[in-house]
Each structure stands twice: as C-alpha cells, then as structure tokens.
Amino acid sequence: MRDATPIGGAPGVPPDPPDSATAVVDARGVVTGWSVGAERLLGYPRHEALGSPAGHLIASGEGSGDGLAALSESGTTAVLRHRDGRPVEVRVRAYPSVDHEGRAQRLLVVTPPEQPSPALVTADEAFAQCRLPLMVYDPALRAVRASAGAVRELGLREERMCGRRVTDILPAHLCHRVEDGMARVLVTGEPEQFHVRGSARPDAPERVWSVTVAPIVTPAGQIRHAEVSALDVTEQYLARERLALLNDISARVGSTLDVMRTAQEMADVTVERLADFVTIDLLDSLFRGVEPKPSATGMVPLRRAGQRSVLPGAPEALIQPGDVDDYPESAPPVRCMATGRSSLHGAQDESIRDWQRADPDRAGVVSRLGIHSIMVVPLRARGITLGVAVLVRHRREDPFTHDDLLLAEEIAARTAVAVDNARRYTLERGTALALQRSLLPSRPAAQQAVEVAHRYRPARTRAGLGGDWFDVIPLSGARVALVVGDVVGHGLRASATMGRLRTAVRTLADVELPADELLTHLDDLVTLLAAEEDGTADHEPDPEVPTSLIATCLYVVYDPVSRRCTAASAGHPPPAVVRPEGAAEFVDVPPGPPLGVGGLPFETAEWELPPDSLLALYTDGLVQDTAHDLGSGLEQLLQCLGHAGSRPLETVCDELIRTLLPASPQDDVALLLARTRMLDADRVATWDLPSDPALVADARARVLARLEAWGLREAAFVAELVVSELVTNAIRYGQPPIRLRLIRGTTLICEVSDGSGTAPHLRRARTYDEGGRGLLLIAQLARRWGTRHHAGGKTIWAEIELTERDR
Structure with a gap:
C-alpha cells in the first residue's frame, strides 16, 4: 500500500484500530492501495483490487462510485460486496490525503459496525441473587447482608436477619462454632474452614455443611467485616463416612476366629456411625461349628451373638449375648432368614405392627424408646444364611435411607464371611481337639506310687493344635512311669504323630525297658515314621509347616519302695522337684537329642526322693511364650512351685496355668504334677x-x-x-x-x-x-x-x- 499522510493528522499515526481494513482511492475513484485487512474482509486479493474502480466494491442499490463523495471522517454505514457476492455491512471513514506527488486522494478505513454495550450488573444485585448461602457480619457479629441462598436455607427474609447475631439465627448446635470462628477471623485475619452437621432450621433435614469464614478488608488492609459461606457437602461427607465405616469393618471385624467375638465387633463398629442399636443373631448350630440347616418349623431359634446400643446398659435388648431368642413366624427377621433378602421398615409399617402384636415385649420397647426406623439384613456367606442383623434408630431423627440399607448389606456380607470363617475354624478345631483328646488319657491310670494332677491347654492360634502329650503308666513292682512329650509343629499331623508316639511309649514301657533304652527305640520309631512320610508325600509341602518329624520326650520312673527316680530326656526341658522341706529346683537330667535327630545315645539320671516330694513335668509352652522368654519362664515356674507346700495338686495346677500362661497361648501346654508316696x-x-x-x-x-x-x-x-x-x-x-x-x-x-x-x-x-x-x-x-x-x-x-x- 502506498504511503498516505492524512490532512491535518500526524504522519504515520492511524486514526482507527490497527486491525481495520484500509484502502486508498485516487481522485478518479480508482483503488491505488489495498491492505491485508481489506483482503481479509472482502476477499479480493491485492492484484485484483488495485486499479479497479472503487464503485465496484459497493453493493447494488447502495450507490455508485459518485457515492464515495458522501463519505466523511465521522463515518458512514455502507454495504460492500464481498468477492463471493454476499453483502458486508461496514462502517467507512474517509480521510483526505495526498500521495508522494501531491495529488489528492482519500484513505478509506473500514470497520464492522459498533455493537451496543450490555448493561453492567451491580455487585449488590450479584450478591442478592447468589444461590450459595452467603452472609456478611460486622465486627459486633451482627448480620449485615444475606444472599438469596441464605434466605432459602434459613427460611428468613434478609430484613429479619440483618442486625441479628448468629445465635439468633442458627440452631444452638450450629451457631456457637460459627460465631467462634468469626471472632477468631476478625482478630487474626486468617480464613477458617470447618464442617458442621445439623439442620439449618427446625423443619429441614439434617445436612453437612462446609463452612468458610473469611475476612473482608479495606484497600488499606483494615478488617471491616466477616464473610460466612456454606456449601452443602452432605452427599460427599456421607460417602466418605460410608467408605470409612466399610474400611473399619474390614480392619476390625474378624480379628479373631471366634463366632461371638466377630459378631460383637460388627455391632461395636456400626453403632453410632449408622444405627442407634444393633443386634446380631446367629443360628445356634454355628456356635458348635455345624453346617446350618433350614428350620422345619415356623419358629426360628437364634442365639444372640452380639449387640450394642448408644444408651448405657442397652435398654432396647430383651436378651443378653449367648441367650436364645425365638422369633415369631410373622417377624421380619424370620422372613429375612427364609428369603435371604434385607428389608427397610418404618415403625408404622404393617409388618412391624404385626411383629409387635405377636411380641408384646418388643412392642413395649419400641413405644418406650420411640424406635422409628428399622433395617433387617441377612448375614449370608457361600449362599447360606447364617443369621440376621437388626439395626434401629430412635435417637437420630432422620430415618434410614436406601443408601443406608445398601451400606448395611455390605457390612453384613463382610461380617458373614468372617463369621463363616470362624465357624469353619471352630468345626476344624473341634475335630482336631476331639482327636487329640481321644489320644490323651481321659484320667490317669490307677496306681499307688504317686498322687497326680494334670492340665492340658490347646493353643489358641490359627496354626491349630499341637502335639503335646502326657501319660501315667503303672509298671510292675508298684512303680510308675511319668511321661511328657511334644511333637514339633501344629495341626492334625502333629496330633496324629503324638498319638502314635504315646502308644509306642506305653508298649515299650509294658516290656519293662529302662528309660534310656526306651527313648532309643522311640527315636528309631520317629526316624522310621519320617521316612514313611517322605516316601508317601504326593503334594507340595506347606512352607509354614515343618517338613521334618521332630519330637521331645521326658521319661521318669518312680519306685515307691526304694524311693528312687530314674529319668531320661530326649531334648525335653528338665523336671522340677520340690522336696518337703526344701526349695524347688530342676533335676540335672542329661539332655539327649530330640527324637528323630539320632546320632547320640541317651543317658539316665537317678536320685532319691523322700515321701511327699513334688515332681513337675511340663512342655515348653508353659515356660516360653510371647509374654516371657524361656529363662524367665523357668524362674517363674520354680517360684510358683516353691509355694506349693502341701496344697492340693489341683490348686497348684490352676495357679501355674494362671500365672504362666497368657489368655491366648501360642503353643499347646501339657503339665503333669506328681506327689510321691512311699510304701511302708x-x-x-x-x-x-x-x-x-x-x-x-x-x-x-x-x-x-x-x-x-x-x-x-x-x-x-x-x-x-x-x-x-x-x-x-x-x-x-x-x-x-x-x-x-x-x-x-x-x-x-x-x-x-x-x-x-x-x-x-x-x-x-x-x-x-x-x-x-x-x-x-x-x-x-x-x-x-x-x-x-x-x-x-x-x-x-x-x-x-x-x-x-x-x-
């Protein structure tokens, strides 16, 4: 485009926006200059536009080339013709100028027509129409402004709220925390955010609000007012609360393999967070580990496994944990057990009223405590209904929702899996315990050499029962053999091995073998059993179960005529002896290798015992546990035996078990006490x-x-x-x-x-x-x-x- 200098204007300074379309027209009306903006606006390339009459650019009916004379600096609206034929409405300003030779020409500046500016919304209007609950308070903590959202949620007009404190507007359980937050913000100038839960007005449902309190400062930085905004986050809060509850259920329910404890854990976690009172009733057969079967009658006997209330003493309960309750046929728990489906009820539902008519005692509880919402949820695992959970509300005013029912079903499903695991463990442990008890002596054999008392305590771990055993074997000549042994490992394998070894000991004792020879033959037997197991193994070994067959054994023979004891040990803890007028001490029996190791002979020890001496034989589970190591356990054993005196052996056994064993022993314990007698x-x-x-x-x-x-x-x-x-x-x-x-x-x-x-x-x-x-x-x-x-x-x-x- 040629250089042009507007007459009366500063050279090089465009009078319009730099992105306008410009063209230069000489005195004859011929286009001599064409900008990129003009090419973009009308579509004519530079080589087509230059030299053509400017009138051709004007749409028909809008004038001709002579119409260019009407253009002025103030601007004229015109309709130009695009290269593709469509009209383009523009505003044209014409500025007179001269070219480099001094000839007159005009600079045309073409812009789109100006659009009317929209009316501005004032800040007051924006605040008044804000749908978010928003209020402004002065330093005296009195309301100054309230948004439309605050008016809607609080149910008060703005005029009624202005000049009033928070305590005059919000319910008591919400106002104090908000007002305390405003007081701090007006002092510190730091915004605060917190959650409050409750109803904004008496007739509104309970919600969770995310409240933000922020200062409003002047340009000089002075705190003038406090702004309080509230966002309804009920759904998000409840969703997080449900996830947290499910997480706690997974972490805390099923911590033990005990049916009662598992059910009680569900009640403990659920109360207050979902319900005001929870009961868990299970089929009575579960407590014996038996597979549950459907009832042939309408009455369903269920045993209370767990319950919890927000009220002290659980006044809602009619029975205590461990008691059996018979639900009438019309009760929702019975239908829940029969169908395996959960249900949600209000206090006035027909099914609940039928239940109350059939069960007046429960009707009285419902009326007295104001129970208004009930959920009945089955506990199902592996397609079997194990029991039913009943959740009620009476202190919380809002009823259960469908989302609450879904949450309760998930809780019950997870609890049912834990209960079923506990049931199966109870059955397996009962079977193993029955096997072990059948392999142990039910009562010591009659003999006249010693007075005996014994205790056997199985381990309370998931590993199962161990292989500890004891025995009292009458021998010829009025003598008696006292035996205590321990098979390394847990489970049915250890119990079965224990039974075989006990039988072998009785057989070898019956042929009157000396103690060292008896252990030698027993060691050979263990080696043979281990070889047989290795030869018949057809599966991958469990890494947590010992593959080698190892056992320990202590064999003691007492003769009441000579008052002498003979003992041999195969890797077993030494016996303790308490003489009538002496302190407790351990007998130095040469410790031979455990059974199954082989390679070394066994040796015997002999000593004389006066009448009324006390012999204590035991397994390592008594003196070694998580509560104490072997050394401290042996020391405690001697201390307890030192106070035995002439007390009954049963009392001494109970004291040893109570003192040395934790509530849940990690290993089996066999204890055998014998007080010696002498034949006159x-x-x-x-x-x-x-x-x-x-x-x-x-x-x-x-x-x-x-x-x-x-x-x-x-x-x-x-x-x-x-x-x-x-x-x-x-x-x-x-x-x-x-x-x-x-x-x-x-x-x-x-x-x-x-x-x-x-x-x-x-x-x-x-x-x-x-x-x-x-x-x-x-x-x-x-x-x-x-x-x-x-x-x-x-x-x-x-x-x-x-x-x-x-x-």
Whole structure:
C-alpha cells in the first residue's frame, strides 16, 4: 500500500484500530492501495483490487462510485460486496490525503459496525441473587447482608436477619462454632474452614455443611467485616463416612476366629456411625461349628451373638449375648432368614405392627424408646444364611435411607464371611481337639506310687493344635512311669504323630525297658515314621509347616519302695522337684537329642526322693511364650512351685496355668504334677532264698505266714500257687542269687528275681508233657504277670487281685 499522510493528522499515526481494513482511492475513484485487512474482509486479493474502480466494491442499490463523495471522517454505514457476492455491512471513514506527488486522494478505513454495550450488573444485585448461602457480619457479629441462598436455607427474609447475631439465627448446635470462628477471623485475619452437621432450621433435614469464614478488608488492609459461606457437602461427607465405616469393618471385624467375638465387633463398629442399636443373631448350630440347616418349623431359634446400643446398659435388648431368642413366624427377621433378602421398615409399617402384636415385649420397647426406623439384613456367606442383623434408630431423627440399607448389606456380607470363617475354624478345631483328646488319657491310670494332677491347654492360634502329650503308666513292682512329650509343629499331623508316639511309649514301657533304652527305640520309631512320610508325600509341602518329624520326650520312673527316680530326656526341658522341706529346683537330667535327630545315645539320671516330694513335668509352652522368654519362664515356674507346700495338686495346677500362661497361648501346654508316696516297710516282705528245691515249701510257708499277718487269707491260695511256681522255676532254670518279694498295695505283687537273663515263655503243654503248665497256671490265676530285666538278671512278677475289703 502506498504511503498516505492524512490532512491535518500526524504522519504515520492511524486514526482507527490497527486491525481495520484500509484502502486508498485516487481522485478518479480508482483503488491505488489495498491492505491485508481489506483482503481479509472482502476477499479480493491485492492484484485484483488495485486499479479497479472503487464503485465496484459497493453493493447494488447502495450507490455508485459518485457515492464515495458522501463519505466523511465521522463515518458512514455502507454495504460492500464481498468477492463471493454476499453483502458486508461496514462502517467507512474517509480521510483526505495526498500521495508522494501531491495529488489528492482519500484513505478509506473500514470497520464492522459498533455493537451496543450490555448493561453492567451491580455487585449488590450479584450478591442478592447468589444461590450459595452467603452472609456478611460486622465486627459486633451482627448480620449485615444475606444472599438469596441464605434466605432459602434459613427460611428468613434478609430484613429479619440483618442486625441479628448468629445465635439468633442458627440452631444452638450450629451457631456457637460459627460465631467462634468469626471472632477468631476478625482478630487474626486468617480464613477458617470447618464442617458442621445439623439442620439449618427446625423443619429441614439434617445436612453437612462446609463452612468458610473469611475476612473482608479495606484497600488499606483494615478488617471491616466477616464473610460466612456454606456449601452443602452432605452427599460427599456421607460417602466418605460410608467408605470409612466399610474400611473399619474390614480392619476390625474378624480379628479373631471366634463366632461371638466377630459378631460383637460388627455391632461395636456400626453403632453410632449408622444405627442407634444393633443386634446380631446367629443360628445356634454355628456356635458348635455345624453346617446350618433350614428350620422345619415356623419358629426360628437364634442365639444372640452380639449387640450394642448408644444408651448405657442397652435398654432396647430383651436378651443378653449367648441367650436364645425365638422369633415369631410373622417377624421380619424370620422372613429375612427364609428369603435371604434385607428389608427397610418404618415403625408404622404393617409388618412391624404385626411383629409387635405377636411380641408384646418388643412392642413395649419400641413405644418406650420411640424406635422409628428399622433395617433387617441377612448375614449370608457361600449362599447360606447364617443369621440376621437388626439395626434401629430412635435417637437420630432422620430415618434410614436406601443408601443406608445398601451400606448395611455390605457390612453384613463382610461380617458373614468372617463369621463363616470362624465357624469353619471352630468345626476344624473341634475335630482336631476331639482327636487329640481321644489320644490323651481321659484320667490317669490307677496306681499307688504317686498322687497326680494334670492340665492340658490347646493353643489358641490359627496354626491349630499341637502335639503335646502326657501319660501315667503303672509298671510292675508298684512303680510308675511319668511321661511328657511334644511333637514339633501344629495341626492334625502333629496330633496324629503324638498319638502314635504315646502308644509306642506305653508298649515299650509294658516290656519293662529302662528309660534310656526306651527313648532309643522311640527315636528309631520317629526316624522310621519320617521316612514313611517322605516316601508317601504326593503334594507340595506347606512352607509354614515343618517338613521334618521332630519330637521331645521326658521319661521318669518312680519306685515307691526304694524311693528312687530314674529319668531320661530326649531334648525335653528338665523336671522340677520340690522336696518337703526344701526349695524347688530342676533335676540335672542329661539332655539327649530330640527324637528323630539320632546320632547320640541317651543317658539316665537317678536320685532319691523322700515321701511327699513334688515332681513337675511340663512342655515348653508353659515356660516360653510371647509374654516371657524361656529363662524367665523357668524362674517363674520354680517360684510358683516353691509355694506349693502341701496344697492340693489341683490348686497348684490352676495357679501355674494362671500365672504362666497368657489368655491366648501360642503353643499347646501339657503339665503333669506328681506327689510321691512311699510304701511302708510293713507292706513289703523280702526273702533271699538258696538255690535248693527242697526249700520251696519253706518259701510257701513264709508267704502264708506274712499273708496271715496282713489279713489276706482269701488271697493265700492263689499266692501259694504263684510263689511255688515262680520259686521252683528260678531254682531250676535260673541262677543265684534268688530273691522273693511280696508287696501289698491295691493288689498283691509277688516277685521272684534271679541272676539269669533268660526270660520264660508262656506255652501250651501237650497232653502227656510233664511240665510247661506253670506259667499258664499263673496267667490264669493272676491279674497280670511279666518279666523285667535289670543289671543283675531278671525279675518275674505277678499281680494277684485283692478284694475291696483287703485293699
């Protein structure tokens, strides 16, 4: 475009906005200049526009080239023709100028027509029409302005609110927090934000508001007023509250594998946050771990597993946890159990009124406490309805909503899974416990050597029961074997192994093996069992279950005649001894390797015990737990035993369990206490016999005389036959020295010892045999008989039954 200087204007300064379309027209009306803006506005490129008459740019009917003379600096509205033929309404200003040669020309400036400016909205109008609850308070905490949203929510006109304090406008439970916030903001100048919950007016529902209190300052920075705005965040708040409740349900419900505790945890978490009173009733069979079955009658017996109320003492409850409640057939809980569907009720619903008519006691509670909203929700797991939860409201005025019902269903579903896990654990643990109890002695065998008391406490962990065991085994010669053992690990495998080992110990004890030899044979058995398990394993091992078969065992034999104890240990904690006039101490029994390890021999320890001494055998679960380590546990054991004195053994057992065990032991515990007895000298008779068959009659005479002195005339015939046979065999087949001993206890024990290690065998004599009938005769007449070996030879013994009067 050519340079143009407007007449009377400053050179180079455009009189209009720089983005206007401009053109230069000479005195003949020919276009001599064409800007990019003109090309953009009318579509004519520069090479087409230059040299063409300007009149061609004017739409028909709007004038011609002579019409350009009417254009002026003030601006004229014109209709130009676009290159594509459409009209373009513009405003044209014409400025006279000259070109570089001094010839007259005009500068045309074309702009779109000016649009009328919209009317401005005042700040007062914007505030008055604000839909958000917004109020302004002066330094005296009196209302100055109120928005339309505040008028709507508070139900008061702005004129009535102005000049009044918050305490005169808002309910009492909301006003104090808002007013305290304004007082702080007017002092500090720092805005505050907090949540309040309640109704803005008596007839409005309860809501949650996010309240912001901010200062209004002058340009000089002086705090003049306080602005209070409120945003209804009820839905967001309730959604977060529901998520938090579900999170707590997942974290806190099912913390233990106990049905009652699991149900009570649901009630504890739900009350106050969702309901005012909650009850959880479960089918009675769940508490025994039995699979629930539908009821054949209309009445459904449910056991109260948990309940919680916002009121002290739970006045809404008619029964206590653990009691059984029979719901009538018309009650919503019964329909809930039958259909597996939840329901939402008001106090005036027909179903609730039918329930009240059938159950007057509950009707009285509903009327007295003003219960107005009820939810009945089933507890279902694996497609089985396990119980029902009833949630009610009476203190909170707002009723349950459909969203509350969905939340309660989710809570009940999660609780039901935990309850079912607890039920299944109860069933499995009951089965394992029944197995273990069947493998343990129900009561110690009768014997006269010691007075015994025992305790067995299974572990309260998810790992299951362990393999601890104890036993009291009567031996020949009025002796007794005290056994305590522990199979490493938990579960049915440990319990089954324990039963096999206990049976093996009784079998080996019955053949009168010494303590060290018995443990050697038991070690071989454990090694064999481990090899069998390795050979039959057809599945991947559980990393949490020990794969090796290891056990510990302590075997103690006490003889009430000699008052001596013999013990051997296979990796087991040592026995504790309390003598009548001494402190408690541990016996130094050589600790052999645990059973199943092998490689080292077992050794025995012998010591003498006076009568009324106390022996304590136990497993490591008694002295080692999370509450204390092994060293402190052993020390506490000695302290408790030191105060045992002559107290009953049952009392001592209870005190040890109460002192040393936590509420939920992590390992099984077996405890066996034995107070020693001594057979008086007048109850034992011993004779050394020469190896002469002619003196058998003399031995019979001595026995008869002693039985006469003991007043055992009825046992004399059998005793004479048994002594005659045993002494004859010892003289004929044994070696000196020969010794005859009678022991009077609950039975009459006849023992004949000799220096030979050859044991007799029972056999059936043929018709014409002259011998071989002696042991058969003894087996028929005696209660039991047997042979035991010792370092000096062997002893053949027989027990003769005594009458009740002679014992």
